[in-house]
Amino acid sequence: MGRVDELWVILTVVTLAAIAGLIFVVGLLRGRGGQTKQLPQERAQAPQAPERTPPKANTYKTSAKIDTGGGVGTIDRPSTPTAPPPAQPPVDESAPPAPSEPEVVEAPPTPALEKPESARGRMVRLRERLSRSNTALGKALLSLLAGGKLDDEAWEDVEDTLLQADLGVEATTEIVDSLKQRVQVAGVPDEDEVRGWLHEELLKQVNPTMDRRIAATRIDGRPAVVLVVGVNGTGKTTTVGKLARVLVAEDKDVVLGAADTFRAAAADQLETWGDRVGVATVRSDREGADPAAVAFDAVKGGAETEADVVLVDTAGRLHNKSNLMDELGKIKRVIEKQSPIDEVLLVLDATTGQNGMRQAEVFSQAVDVTGIVLTKLDGTAKGGIVVAVQRALGVPVKLVGLGEGPDDLAPFDPAAFVDAVLD
Template identity: 55%
Template sequence: MLEFLLISIAIVVVAVGALVGLVFPRARRNREIAPPTVPPLDERGGSSGGATAVGTRPPLLQPPGVPDVQPSVEADALVPPVSTAPQLDVPELDVPEPTAGRMQRLRARLARSQTSLGRGLLSVLARDRLDEDAWEEIEEALLTADVGIRPTTEIVERLRNRTQVLGTRDPAQLRSLLAEELVTALQPELDRTLRTIPSTDQPSVVLVVGVNGTGKTTTCGKLARVLVADGRTVLLGAADTFRAAAADQLQTWGARVGADTIRGPEGGDPASVAFDAVRVGRERGVDTVLIDTAGRLHTKVGLMDELGKLKRVIEKHGPIDETLLVLDATTGQNGLTQARVFTEVADVTGVVLTKLDGTAKGGIVISVQRELGVPVKLIGLGEGADDLAPFDPVEFVDALLG
């Protein structure tokens, strides 16, 4: 009996030990693999890191061996909305004012700046007696307006002789005589046509040159508008590679009227840019290639030689149709010295006088043409985009005399 009792106790002890071994390790394992705390979802399905957003529930932690069953959540609550890039407004192209009659529309602006010259001359001619002092005043007024010594002498002598022959004292007739003499001095017979019509397989090439500060790049941009207004297709060449903002400025002007700009690296070879501009213009079949060059002083021999090189490189494609020299009208006679050097190096075919509305020295038009033998083809009469006008001697004198 005793042996049977001991065997029964041993069996019970073994059974209890086995049961304890099965229960306690399972609890220990459950503690070791407890999942980390999961932050609640925000209303777009992302982790908010804080309180549960309204309309969402935290994910359920499933016990081991049980299939993962998620609560029913609508798809829109879990998928963030697609971000659509805003549509950029493409600016409409400018429509430049037609050049026909533009000078007449701007005559009031010119008349305001030339009032002192016109009124001074007419007031002297309206006197009852034109003595020697009166003619000296007329001569002084013309010289002050930068007409130049030789043209002034010719105008005064012819006007004096015609007045004496006609014996007139009528202000209207005297004004008419003065206007005729001024128009004659402006040489209306000169050809002021801009040669911008392409040949059979080559675009017209217009080269723009000048010293620093004359408004050359701005003039190129305005000239592009003039050509577009006259029905030309234009390609711009930013051959001013030394001034950082020049290419950007020219490109902005061109973009306003739908003209592309060919440009190179800052500090690069301007002749290479000009060559590429003409090449691309020929490939695209544009009417006119307009090339802006860096401003340079006429006394800098190296820079003037560079301009000559640029001209020779362009001419590998064919002849340059127009070389326009931009002059600042406010510099007066000082600009003539600069102009002479440029005409020798670049074979200038026309002059663009800028800032003519900001000076009372409108006579510079006469002296420039006389000294250079080159016609003034365009004049700048303001800061507006369409304030560049083809020069017309009759309308200019009419505005000059008011």
């Protein structure tokens, strides 16, 4: 073979190798991209591939087993699709944030006001309690007088029984002298006759003719003013709260004055009593404030609100402390700069007996007591304190406490009291 022929062979081999390489590259490109790169003209003329429909949202497949007859196989079946979430509008970050809704806090329910029962006839309703505590007096007297023989020794026993019941010497002497005269005229009585005599004599000593009304009505266009005084431990603040209930039951408009500024809990206690029946309380937030100033403000507030009555509670004080009694006189004088005081109620513990008598005398000298409130009368057999304190001061017992309940303060009824003593 000549040289020319060798050149043709080499050229032919090179040409075939180039063609084979070109074919290889084209095939490789088709395998990667799925198609060859199109020219701009070709892309413009090429048909658009149809858009693929995306699967439904929240649709998924679960696998379940079925019997195909030839064995157990598996198929895929869609579960029940759920609804797609609602489309959210695009957020405009440039817009100011929407104002947040204020949190609504529900106010606690207002407690219903209590409606106190009427005070009319309350003494009769509570007669059983009184008769239980004073039964010793009535039974002892009936036993002595209806025993048959009334000699000097028997009459001395009658006197001792009456004195032990705290009737006092004068009242005891009057009762015994009257009973002796009746026996001399009628002879030795039976029990029913003795009971009748005792009822008449005791009722005379209790004196049903005394005016026992509480000043609780507007006078000359102003509220009535009631000042409540007493020693420590007699239940004075509680009595003021209970008296407010008595007056509310009579449809009176009441204002309370918390002038006991030395005992931290006194104003809170009084305010609680008032809140239960819808009665306003005038008080100072500062412990140890001037009690006369608080009393003055209470009376002023009652006048401005056109109340029927203002009840002023004062601090308990020992009757033998002259500085404290002078302060009580100051409270009275300050109140009277804007309004007369229509009632001064002295609260006494019925169980203190003759010690309560001394208290009554000192308080009466300081503030002109107009009425007595006897607390704890159901807890003593010495009911004669009613007679003794009235005789000593010349003022009536107007209210009596017969228990711990909120409505156990009763207007004093002389006939019901005597009946209870002799039951």
